[in-house]
Amino acid sequence: MEPLKSTGQSPLKNRVNLKNVDSAFTLKQARMKRQEELQNGIDETNILDWYQHVNDLHDAIARKAIELTEKEMWKEGFGQAPVPYAFVVFGSSGRREATLWSDQDNGMIISDEEHPDKERFFKEFGIRLSNMLESAGYAKCEGKVMCSEALWARTLSSWREQLSEWSSDLQWEPVRYFIIAADMRHVAGDLALSNQFQEYFSSLFESTPDLSAAVLRNTVKHKATLNILGQVVKERFGEHAGEFDVKYGMYIPLVNSGRYFALQHGLKETNTLQRLKKLSTLEAAPSNLIEPCEKAFLIALHLRRSAQMKEDHGVLSSSGYIDQSRLKEKNTLYELRVGLSAVKKVHRNLQRQLRFAERGRI
Incomplete structure (x- = not known):
């Protein structure tokens, strides 16, 4: 890359x-x-x-x-x-x-x-x-x-x-x-x-005290990306069977996580990378969580840009999926595993925060 x-x-x-x-x-x-x-x-x-x-x-x-x-x-x-x-x-x-x-x-x-x-x-x-x-x-x-x-x-x-x-x-x-x-x-x-x-x-x-937890509930909802063996989870059915959904499997979970942390700390930035960098600068979130997310997000941008694309009368569209041939490439698989490991790590952190927030409402 x-x-x-x-x-x-x-x-x-x-x-x-x-x-x-x-x-x-x-x-x-x-x-x-x-x-x-x-x-x-x-x-x-x-x-x-x-x-x-x-x-x-x-x-x-x-x-x-x-x-x-x-x-x-x-x-x-x-x-x-x-x-x-x-x-x-x-x-x-x-x-x-x-x-x-x-x-x-x-x-x-x-x-x-x-x-x-x-x-x-x-x-x-x-x-x-x-x-x-x-x-x-x-x-x-x-x-x-x-x-x-x-x-x-x-x-x-x-x-x-x-x-x-x-x-x-x-x-x-x-x-x-x-x-x-x-x-x-x-x-x-x-x-x-x-x-x-x-x-x-x-x-x-x-x-609005309860709004943070409500946003967090929405944030932690995303599709599985790595199985218990650390393997990339691909689409099982439909026209994209055997492919990987880079938009909703990696990019969106990182966007949502960065947004949640930014809202928690009152940041005005909207760009995900700027949000993550500001959080790191302010030490507003653990560096061992934010730094892997920064690296994963850059990987997500790279993979999203190179996803399948088609053109119709000058109008571009993309499936947002990485096809099976690219998934066989060692470098692509390495990038996916690095990126998805960060997604899994931040997702677990947010799940713990949500459980804590929900207990506080009881």
Whole structure:
């Protein structure tokens, strides 16, 4: 595997060229061109630099899509945005860990300022923006975490009410939504709105005693990755039988663990590696737990990037699985065992914490 520390240098150009982009079609063309550069540069680019370039691309495309959507609505008589708003992202984009084939995970935070056209404008804007992003090559989120959905495009006061509701209902689904919100990252628009969202989110977590245990219950739920003999657990049935699910078998458990520790210690970072490094710097978690997780996470990024991928009219998608031929490679198996050993170790630690927390509630 290539060197894992960011070098600050890369054979790739730093940015996508959007100078002549003036439509959804040319936006997609610009994305496809940059996408090809990033694909071709995989072997020559440090992995952290590569992910930085990829996520810079996604942010730039999103900002241009916003610009084009605003212009389109202006031309069609909707006028300009009646009040300030922020466009934000969640999921892997929120953590700046998105791959080239990541789908949409976004939302809006709209100012509480009064305006008669506010609801009409932003409802239409959210739908058009999501469609613009889809046209540019970003598949719509199957879970409907998008700015076109009322649940994820709200005024700041409505967001506060929703976050409060999620934090007070400790069932699986509301807690899952609350966890999604934990990875919110500002991309465009009024930064103050995003900052206020994050501040309120943090205050809720700190002031709701039972929320930590509820988040932990969600965090420890993941599929088995190593059996009792230390062998990698592969898919047994279906189209991916004999393959390994790197996303849900290694990447997501590490993301969830890093997020939980970060929330416990009030960290504002959303990027998993930054969370782990900050935890290590602050000595907020045992070094013999965090350091293996850092190494495992870098392995997960490497394996996730190299998972099976296909392209359809410029739109990339990936199964997230490592195929059987790669699983026969000694280096791949070694990386999996190293990474999954860290997953198992942190999972046991979190299970112990959950048992302790549950006993305290009795």
